[in-house]
Amino acid sequence: MAPSATTDLSVAAPKFADEVRLFAQEDDKTVDRFLREFRCLIADLVQQFGGGHPGSAMGMAAIGLSLWRYTMKFSPTNPSFFNRDRFVLSNGHTCLFQYAFLHLTGYEQMTMDQLKSYHSARYDSFAPGHPEIEHEGIEVTTGPLGQGVANAVGLAMATKSLAATYNKPGFDLVNNTTYVMIGDACPQEGVFQEAVDLAGHWKLNNLVMIYDNNQITCDGSVDMCSIEDLNARMRANGWNVIDVLDGNYDVEGIIKALQQAKASTEKPTFINVRTTIGIGSKVAGDAKAHGAAFGVDEVRNVKAKFSMNPDEHFVVSDEVYNIFADLKTRGQKLEQDWNALVADYAKEYPELHKEFIARVEGRFTQDWRSIIPSKDSFPTTPTPSRKSAGLVCNPLAAKLTNMMVGTADLSPSVNMAWKDKVDFQHPDLRTTAGINGTYQGRYIHWGIREHAMASISNGLAAYQKGTILPVTSSFFMFYIYAAPGVRMGALQHLQQIHIATHDSIGTGEDGPTHQPIALPALYRAMPNILYIRPCDSEETAGAFIAALEATNSPSIISLSRQNLEQFPQHSSRDGVLRGAYVFIEEADADVTLIGVGAEMAFAVKTREVLAEKFGIKARVVSFPCQRLFEAQPAEYKRETLRYRSNAPRVVIEAYAVNGWERYADAGYSMSTFGKSLPGKDAYEFFGFNGEKIAPQVAKLVEDVRRDGIESLRGEFRDLNTPPANH
Amino acid sequence: MAPSATTDLSVAAPKFADEVRLFAQEDDKTVDRFLREFRCLIADLVQQFGGGHPGSAMGMAAIGLSLWRYTMKFSPTNPSFFNRDRFVLSNGHTCLFQYAFLHLTGYEQMTMDQLKSYHSARYDSFAPGHPEIEHEGIEVTTGPLGQGVANAVGLAMATKSLAATYNKPGFDLVNNTTYVMIGDACPQEGVFQEAVDLAGHWKLNNLVMIYDNNQITCDGSVDMCSIEDLNARMRANGWNVIDVLDGNYDVEGIIKALQQAKASTEKPTFINVRTTIGIGSKVAGDAKAHGAAFGVDEVRNVKAKFSMNPDEHFVVSDEVYNIFADLKTRGQKLEQDWNALVADYAKEYPELHKEFIARVEGRFTQDWRSIIPSKDSFPTTPTPSRKSAGLVCNPLAAKLTNMMVGTADLSPSVNMAWKDKVDFQHPDLRTTAGINGTYQGRYIHWGIREHAMASISNGLAAYQKGTILPVTSSFFMFYIYAAPGVRMGALQHLQQIHIATHDSIGTGEDGPTHQPIALPALYRAMPNILYIRPCDSEETAGAFIAALEATNSPSIISLSRQNLEQFPQHSSRDGVLRGAYVFIEEADADVTLIGVGAEMAFAVKTREVLAEKFGIKARVVSFPCQRLFEAQPAEYKRETLRYRSNAPRVVIEAYAVNGWERYADAGYSMSTFGKSLPGKDAYEFFGFNGEKIAPQVAKLVEDVRRDGIESLRGEFRDLNTPPANH
Structure with missing residues (x-):
């Protein structure tokens, strides 16, 4: 249905921003030319393979230009520049959209030759069917719908956490923005709702969601399965909402919306951009434009419609390349300025600087091995292994500032809260709800949202390898809700620790709904994850050592609710390894x-x-x-x-x-x-x-x-x- | 946070309803006595085991009275009376709430002795830690949060589907209402959002959700992890919203809200009822009241507070039993009237009656074996097994009116749409969106909502055993999103068929995010489900035969995207069995x-x-x-x-x-x-x-x-x- 179409007044219009001025300097004809060439390039790339997803990528051309040219901070020659803005393509099937901009903005890996390898049989392609974290300019692997939004929430949380911990007056070391692009599918997935509710709750004003609203999914019009007023839902979840009514061509409008979003002080922002899927083709606005090549003849028609030469393919004119020509040097300047700032910071705050650099470089801030309790420190009387896990993990969490430890509303059960822990919360909650927390806090109340817990944790871990070590927790059975996210963590080689308590039928009277039988088979078969079931406290220590050593894998530590006999004569942490x-x-x-x-x-x-x-x-x-x-x-x-x-x-x-x-x-x-x-x-x-x-x-x-x-x-x-x- | 607290004007206030009149006849003191005794009974039951969930069940006492005494249609002596109202306890941990009302209203299985077996070591208990479908008066097994709401959507859809198919003027054979109870957790789970969006879209005005809003979860106040305005979200999803501000005592207000809900013609209704968890105890309104016994002394205090004798346990006075005394005869009358109606219907509509009775009795409406294509009807050239599945399933779906076939937005890929299929839709969509559908339609567009697809299908299948056979479909990989629901279908012995296409790495260029590796291990290990991977069309026929024969189990038929060589010389449907x-x-x-x-x-x-x-x-x-x-x-x-x-x-x-x-x-x-x-x-x-x-x-x-x-x-x-x- 048509969304309620008024722009929120809560976002003050920013002053005439540099970015809009920059846009005004471009020749209208240049922008027009860009849009025409970009759309034909996408049509060509899908056509040469004879399959793929052309429609949305074509519809999003103006959004992409607004983002990469006029809004986002990044350095094409150093894709891992620490304070870069993060971009997540939650509608990952439109990956050509992102790949084309990586090419245009000068990421070295994404040559035109590579761009043409989209969907091809080439083993060395950097242009797979969905964006993959291994490649330059890709922050997270997306594809399973809805999860990209949760990843983006994690990336934005990471910024808030680092900023609160290390920024000082005059030293905005970490102040990047996270942008996440969605299509019509993501809001339908449950994990989307879980994630946006949390983002609104935490007032992540550094998070901007851009909705490619073309009202089309595989089956046809969104009207077939939703009457929802999505703008109203986003407002109900504490987001700003900005409408852009002509997302096909109104680059200035999109830039202004993005600027408004950056000016938000209290809320994440949702920009609802109306576009036309497959714009310029005869299937424009139709589901047929979603997931198939147009055919040779129709690609010719598209080019004719856009006043391009139907006989020329993969055309990017110098005029269009020129639009992006200064982005490399601009990015290098960003880096230089940031490096200088960090160098000055080192003089003012040497201790914090040392810790900050450890995290930038992906190292633990302390020697974790010395924090793991020794065997003889554990009780020898029967102990639930969930309690053993607390004995091991609590001191680690208290000391390793890399760790962010959360629970899906089971604090009293999982024993992951350490003494003097501070919650990750917007500080306003102190006055509005009497809840003690700050953005520096490292204990996370995820609510009853297991899927988002795992998927947002993937975002935390992906901010920069090793900077944050997320620890999640819930009953093991409910890692079946979290499974889509846990899997994506394993697939992306993201280290994290999942604390899964109340395993096996020993969990008792909650009954079969809460007693896992088959779930271990999933996690034991899943590539690149450790499913570890320790038998007592000593083995629990071993499980944590294994999980901490596995810097390229997530681990699940599977723990009992009930008392377990201790076997100090037999059990061995080295054995667990x-x-x-x-x-x-x-x-x-x-x-x-x-x-x-x-x-x-x-x-x-x-x-x-x-x-x-x-x-x-x-x-x-x-x-x-x-x-x-x-x-x-x-x-x-x-x-x-x-x-x-x-x-x-x-x-x-x-x-x-x-x-x-x-x-x-x-x-x-x-x-x-x-x-x-x-x-x-x-x-x-x-x-x-x-x-x-x-x-x-x-x-x-x-x-x-x-x-x-x-x-x-x-x-x-x-x-x-x-x-x-x- | 405080929800926006105005009652929707879209619900016309009904005339002074019988139920409210009935309530007015009760002595205020009787109602008061009921509330006091009920709350003490719950406290006693949890205390005798020394654990369980007392708080919410106590808080919901007035809601329960309003439902079982004054609102719901059911027959305690025949729990499976076909046209009964369905009640789903999505906050299943509060099961004592339901068990106590089953006892009070006269369900034979739920004796006081059985009620006392809650959480006990008795193997023959009908009072497990979460409600289980096997037992009298329980419509679905609940526990994994959020899913009960989706189950309820399925139950309400079933009513709409059956009514549209069989009801005739003067013959409202099927017109029951589905009530679903939620706590503060369910709305946080993603599957809740997926389900309520669909319910709003389908305008399921026969669905009523009652929110036990005590603002408490295990970790404490909901304020810790949500600022959402839930009423606003529900409205955005097309629901009526009614607030009840004193859910602890305002029985009349709750009854009136339930009556308003029944009067809704266009929307499902959300009744937001403020209650106090653990009311009457010193931990009232605190998370401590959620999941633990109060202790002997505090139970005494609760009784004193409620003017009950602290030395008496499990007290239900005759006065309280009397409130519910006429429900058995009322239920029997409901049944008699309905049976008479069906008998008259048989005379007017003999063919439809025959089909209707088949479905009431859980039989297929036709001999499905004769519909399965023979081996020699299949192409011998390479064929994707997803296409083979269409060849087998489409004629079944066309002819077996038990079947409701849906897809998570992959109609063009999964081949489950048969010629002349009609969508399950509210007929208004014809005029508002030009979409052809009716409530009689049996093809379901689930949207991109795999978890809800599976969980709502559980509700469809649970309406009455064998009445509806749900068929779901998506890419196999995304049955990891659906897994929590698929598991609950297996656990409940609900027959359904999950069509999982694009299995294995053969699905190709969509890449690792779409290629299942570990997921089969889950489904092969899961009790009571058949995971079947046919190698060609003949084996696909065998897979459907196996799935149709498995009347107590769901099946997953795992199919290829790509062409598969056919082996007519070797493959055998009997071999599959x-x-x-x-x-x-x-x-x-x-x-x-x-x-x-x-x-x-x-x-x-x-x-x-x-x-x-x-x-x-x-x-x-x-x-x-x-x-x-x-x-x-x-x-x-x-x-x-x-x-x-x-x-x-x-x-x-x-x-x-x-x-x-x-x-x-x-x-x-x-x-x-x-x-x-x-x-x-x-x-x-x-x-x-x-x-x-x-x-x-x-x-x-x-x-x-x-x-x-x-x-x-x-x-x-x-x-x-x-x-x-x-």
């Missing part, structure tokens, strides 16, 4: 029991019962992390699991067994959803009890004695069966 | 190749190369569904995979291999995220090519010849390695 290790050795064992995380005590108890009642010797292996184990030398793996022995290996874990078949011949596991019972009783109901497990293992050992170990080859045994009527 | 089957037999094979879905052609090609270049004999097994295979007899499994032979088994699939170790000794698979390349080139880049696979398999066969098959035991071989620098 190897993924699996011998927990209790037994020279001529009949069976190897694999114990995991919260269920380790069942493995140890089973061993006892096997010895006492069945005369069977069992050794126990602790196996907190499959991915870390895979990285070990073959010999270590063989020795740990005794591949070549005649002793079968049995894994005991209250999850779906899928994936354990690589390391075990049999499993005592879960094959149904859980049940609402107190944790101890839930375990009992599903047969997790050494007295019940041992006879099943004993039977397996007997079978092997009778039929030989080779009888197990290829026939994994499920030793546990779900209770009747369940 | 067994999960795996011999595709190409070879009597004295050296190796068994397991081919899966879109990668089957690589297995077949590898077999050829092995024969031609290495003189190695390979047999091929097609393995579309692990879960179905697990259900086969041991003998069938052994014969299919030749467990006891000396031939190793190699699975070839472009996913993470995790879980295949159960069936294979080695895998040719993916261990990194994908890459943006055209599908064919993506396969090539990652080594999926018979010429590249065959030598790796040949080496394995040689190793086995030399070292014996037992050398493989416990050492799964990864035959593929990721390309360098990837």
Whole structure:
């Protein structure tokens, strides 16, 4: 539907800005020429591959010019200039839009040859089907819709956090703006709402969202599935709203809106720009312009319509290149000025400068290894591993200013709040709501927004590699809500730590909706992430060490709600770093029991019962992390699991067994959803009890004695069966 | 923050309603007594277990009375009365609220003894930690926040769909209302926004949301993480908004608001009810009242405050029971009247009646088996399996009126739209937006809202078992957004079919963000769901047969974007029903190749190369569904995979291999995220090519010849390695 179309009065019109003056100096004909050439260039690039997304990129030409030429601060010759403005293309399928501007503004990687590699079979392309963080000028990998907005919120938070921590009067070391571009899809995704609510709450006035409002998605008009007044929703979430009614051609209007946005002191800004998808083509304004090449003839028609020569391809005239010609030197000047400012800052604030530089260079501000508690500092009485995690993480969070630690509304449960922690909040909340927080605060109340928590954390981590280490937390089960964001963190090699408490059926009476069964299989299979399930406090320390060492990967530390027996005689942080290790050795064992995380005590108890009642010797292996184990030398793996022995290996874990078949011949596991019972009783109901497990293992050992170990080859045994009527 | 607090004028105040008159007849003292007893009962129930969620349930007492006593139509003696009003507790942790009303209103299952089993160790409890669909009076299982709202949207859609299809003048066979209760958490979850936008779009005036607005979540005040004006957001999404300022005591005000909601003709209604969490306790209005027992002393204080005897527990006086005494007979009367109406309808509309009864009884309206295309009707030229799925599903959807088929904005890609399909839309859209649709339409444009698509579909499926069969569709990768809803469908045993196209790296140039690697591991490990990957059209037919036969499970049919070779000589729909089957037999094979879905052609090609270049004999097994295979007899499994032979088994699939170790000794698979390349080139880049696979398999066969098959035991071989620098 038509949005309510008045510009918010809350944004004071800025004085006639330099950028608008700059625009006024351009010849109207030059701007016109740019728009025509840009749109034909996009049509050509999609046509040469015979597929891709031309329509929105063409519609957004004026927006792009307004941003890259007249608004954003960046340095094409140093794409990682620390204080650059960040740009996020949340409608990532329109990537040609961004690639074309990277080319025009002089990013070295994005040659015309590279631009032409869009969607091609070239292995060395810098122009993939969606923007990827590995390439120059790309801040985050986008594609899964809605998440780019959350990433941008994270980037803007990072600026606020760094500015509050390091800026001083006369020293605006960090003051960049984050711009995020969306199409009609992003606002429909739930994560968008989660993110914009938080951005409004935190009053991130350094965040500008530009809406390419062409009212078209794959299926057709947005009218088919939404009557929403998006402007009103954005206002309800605490955003300024500015309308630009002719986004196809009104470059000056867009520039002015962007200037108004920069002048906002209290709110993030949403610029609603009406455009026409596939402008200039016969499918303009139609879903057909979204995701397919126009065809050779129609590309010719588009060129004719834009007074371009239909026989010429990939035309960028010198006149158009000239528009962007000074951006390299302007960028170098920005860098020089900033470097000079930082040098002066070093003299005034030497200590802060030292810490700031560590963060600019992506180093931890302290030696974290010395902060990890020693084994003998942990209680030896039964302790929930979520509590152990607090014992390890709280001192780290208190001292490492890189860390920003948050929770999806589970502060009382996850134990991530440290003494004297200060919340990340707009300081106004002190007076309006009596809540103590500042932008310097590093404890984040995400609300009940798991997907945004993970996706915004990706933005925090992407600000500059190593500058911020986000720590998220929730119940493990709700990392299924967060999964799209967690995956994108792994895909982008962004270090972060996800604290996933209340794992397994041991979480108890909240019932099957809260008891993860299959989710571990996702995270164990996911590339480039460590899913670590420590069995006690010592292993929890090991899990944090592994997560901190993994500077190119996120980690999930999976923790119990309930008390866990401590095994100081057996457990080892170094063992965790190897993924699996011998927990209790037994020279001529009949069976190897694999114990995991919260269920380790069942493995140890089973061993006892096997010895006492069945005369069977069992050794126990602790196996907190499959991915870390895979990285070990073959010999270590063989020795740990005794591949070549005649002793079968049995894994005991209250999850779906899928994936354990690589390391075990049999499993005592879960094959149904859980049940609402107190944790101890839930375990009992599903047969997790050494007295019940041992006879099943004993039977397996007997079978092997009778039929030989080779009888197990290829026939994994499920030793546990779900209770009747369940 | 304080919401904008004016009641919408768009809701005409109804005439003095029966329900308000009924309320007026109750003695004020009786209502007061009810509120006092109810709140103390909740405090007692939580205290006896020593944990649980007392605060909100106490705060919602007046809301519950207004709903169960004065508003909702239901029949306690027949909880599945077809035209009952549906109630969904989206804030499922407050389940005691619902359980207590089920007890008071006379649901047989919910005795006082059962009520006391809340959170207990009793295996036979009907009072689990969150409401579960298995139990009387519970429409959907809730707990994962936000999803209950989407479920309720589905229930309300079901009513609209059935009413538009079967109601006739004088015959309002289906006209029930759906009520959904939320707390402060649900609106923060993204799925809430996705669902309310759709409900507003569809003008579901039979949907009423009641907001237990106590401004408290686990971490404290909502002010910590939101400044949103929720009323304004709801209005922006096309909802009526009604405020009730004293939700603790103003029963009459709540009843009137519910009556106003029922009078709405054009919009769903949001009733914003201010309450006090933990009312009557010393932690009233505080997060401490949310998720813990008050303690013995404080429960005594609460009772004293409410003028109850602190020494008495679980008190429900006759006076309070009497308030609800006539609900059983009233419910029976509702049923009798409805049955009479249906009987009259049978005379007037015999054909429609027959179909209606089939749906009431949860049967398909036609013999679906006869609609499935035969093998010889399929093209033998290469065909994308997403196209095959259209060939199978389109005629089913056209004829089976049980089916409601939707897509998350990918109509042009997923091939689920059948000829002459009509959209599910409010008919007004014809005039306002020129979009052809009615409430009778069975094609759903979900927009770009995968999580809501799955969660609303759970509501459609839960309306009454078998009445509606929802079919969802999107790219497989985006079933990671939908995963929380898909899981809840499996947990609730709700039959539905998820059409997941563009699976594997074969989806091509959209790149790694769109290429699933780990997601299959989640769905293969998830209890009670079939993840089926057919290799050609014939197997796609088999996948639909399996999905339609699985009346207690959802299924995911995983399909290719790209053309797939057809194997009419080998492929078998019956084979799909067994999960795996011999595709190409070879009597004295050296190796068994397991081919899966879109990668089957690589297995077949590898077999050829092995024969031609290495003189190695390979047999091929097609393995579309692990879960179905697990259900086969041991003998069938052994014969299919030749467990006891000396031939190793190699699975070839472009996913993470995790879980295949159960069936294979080695895998040719993916261990990194994908890459943006055209599908064919993506396969090539990652080594999926018979010429590249065959030598790796040949080496394995040689190793086995030399070292014996037992050398493989416990050492799964990864035959593929990721390309360098990837």
